[in-house]
Amino acid sequence: MSGPDAPKDYADQAVRPFVITGGRVRASRNTIGVDTLLMTAPDPPPLPRAAPREQHALLRICARLHPLVEAAAQLQLPVSVVAIVACDLVDSGHLHARSPIPEAERPSLTMLQELLDGLRKL
Template sequence: MEKPRERWVGREAGPIVRPYAMTRGRTRPRGVVVDLVTIVVATGRTPGDRVWLSREQRRLLELCRRPSTPADLASETDLPFRVVQILLEDLHQYGLVEVVPQTDPDEQTDRPDPRILMRVLDELRRL
């Protein structure tokens, strides 16, 4: 008697796809790094004939019509954050989304002094 093939199926999700299958085997971004709170917005350009977008990339592009953060996009699409990060990087390389810088590099003076942070950490460890 032949043993039935094992299928990875989520009760509500249907067949489960491994994250690296959606990112073509990549596990880390290579180019522009998109963090949790980076603002991403669609440029309005259409993908050319040579650009093939996955269903997930088309959904992200649709959601990026209004400015969004990758954290919101991951929540809205039920995709792991790292997958969203890599797919957004692809869309950025295709010129379909734009990453909006959060702060001006000249405005880095409001950061706390690392010595104070270390002192606070030492005091917390004492507790």
């Protein structure tokens, strides 16, 4: 949608998402979700000259630890597209992906409350 009737906050992109992903609709890894944390690998190999600008932008964003969903928001791309781009960069050694701590491994609220109460008694 473009033209005088288009909403002011709508930004039509010249490149469609399927072009960015090479027509793929699924990521190469099933471990990358919206809450996956991404960070640029230390001393990554240089990106190929033909690397899309989205890969360059994602590497810049992930110089600091970022969740996938936040990177997608900054890139103004669908999360599914950024997941595919991120998987490509993980596969090539440019990004590290870390899943958050599973719910089963997190401390319970009861234990945390007991710890807090114990610290307050000190």
